[in-house]
Amino acid sequence: MTAPRQRTAVITGAARGIGQGIAERLAQDGFAVALADLESMVENLEEVRGRIEQAGGRAVVVPTDVTDSQQVDALVGRTVEEFGQLDVFVANAGIARVAPLLEMSVDDLDALVRVNLYGVFNSYRSAARQMIDQGTGGKIIGAASIAAHKGFEMLGGYSVTKWGVRGLTQVAAQEWAKHGITVNAYCPGIVGTAMWDLIDEKMTEQSGEERGAALERFSNSISLGRVEEPRDVASFVSYLASPDADYMTGQSVMIDGGIVFN
Numbered sequence: 184m185t186a187p188r189q190r191t192a193v194i195t196g197a198a199r200g201i202g203q204g205i206a207e208r209l210a211q212d213g214f215a216v217a218l219a220d221l222e223s224m225v226e227n228l229e230e231v232r233g234r235i236e237q238a239g240g241r242a243v244v245v246p247t248d249v250t251d252s253q254q255v256d257a258l259v260g261r262t263v264e265e266f267g268q269l270d271v272f273v274a275n276a277g278i279a280r281v282a283p284l285l286e287m288s289v290d291d292l293d294a295l296v297r298v299n300l301y302g303v304f305n306s307y308r309s310a311a312r313q314m315i316d317q318g319t320g321g322k323i324i325g326a327a328s329i330a331a332h333k334g335f336e337m338l339g340g341y342s343v344t345k346w347g348v349r350g351l352t353q354v355a356a357q358e359w360a361k362h363g364i365t366v367n368a369y370c371p372g373i374v375g376t377a378m379w380d381l382i383d384e385k386m387t388e389q390s391g392e393e394r395g396a397a398l399e400r401f402s403n404s405i406s407l408g409r410v411e412e413p414r415d416v417a418s419f420v421s422y423l424a425s426p427d428a429d430y431m432t433g434q435s436v437m438i439d440g441g442i443v444f445n
């Protein structure tokens with residue numbers, strides 16, 4: 184009896200934080216993983232690859248700027264070249280900017296949209312095209328946020344992009360379900376990463392409050408008011424990447440505060 188084929192996954196923004204957590208967890212789950220992030224983060228990616236290989240996993244580093252659709256297509260191509268097929272794509276890469284709306288420029292908003300929304304748009308489409316060509320179906324998973332369910336002061340531009348990911352996810356799921364592709368987004372609350380540190384620091388600066396006030400502000404919302412760990416998000420993504428999650432098609436699901444189907 185031949186052993187089942189090893190499943191493969193791409194994770195963008197895999198050099199640190201949530202993306203690193205997801206990559207290490209999927210490798211632990213038995214996936215061969217393609218680790219994508221900006222060229223400037225290659226050293227971090229190599230460290231992640233080293234840890235995965237030390238634990239007996241398979242990983243390849245593919246420097247990729249998700250705002251460039253050709254680079255995302257090349258990322259999928261490299262993954263198939265290295266591992267034979269694409270089964271799961273996690274569009275995790277993202278950036279945050281903290282500013283009141285009246286102090287933001289359109290360029291500031293543009294920078295957020297390019298990474299958080301166009302980057303997910305490029306990723307979803309490259310992944311879907313490959314999965315449809317393969318005729319195998321697959322799992323596409325995107326990074327939204329609790330900020331896609333509730334707008335937070337000083338995260339207006341960020342919320343715009345995450346609301347967009349939620350809409351894109353639900354449309355993609357409907358259009359690609361006939362190909363056996365599920366599309367879901369994870370919407371964490373606060374996760375202890377470099378991004379959250381930046382948000383907390385900037386919110387504190389902008390509002391002159393004590394450090395940690397941002398957590399308080401989120402706590403008064405639908406967030407559970409605790410700082411989650413990347414592994415909390417990774418365990419949810421591990422479920423979304425598993426064959427069991429077939430029915431969660433087109434749903435934007437929230438980790439923080441339970442699951443929200445909509």
Ligand SMILES: NC(=O)C1=CN([C@@H]2O[C@H](COP(=O)(O)OP(=O)(O)OC[C@H]3O[C@@H](n4cnc5c(N)ncnc54)[C@H](O)[C@@H]3O)[C@@H](O)[C@H]2O)C=CC1
Pocket residue numbers: 195196197198199200201202219220221224247248249250275276277278298302326327328329370371372373374375376377378379
């Ligand atoms: N940290 C948090 O509290 C939450 C984060 N999220 C989302 O989860 C995702 C990961 O967030 P964190 O790990 O906290 O952020 P992070 O800032 O720690 O890591 C983000 C990674 O994405 C990479 N990246 C940025 N622009 C890129 C581009 N153009 N192409 C390729 N890679 C790029 C960065 O180099 C970095 O390695 C993001 O989409 C974020 O919006 C959602 C909810 C909460």
Ligand SMILES: CC(=O)C(C)=O
Pocket residue numbers: 279327328329330371372373374378379382
């Ligand atoms: C960074 C982010 O998405 C939060 C705190 O919701």
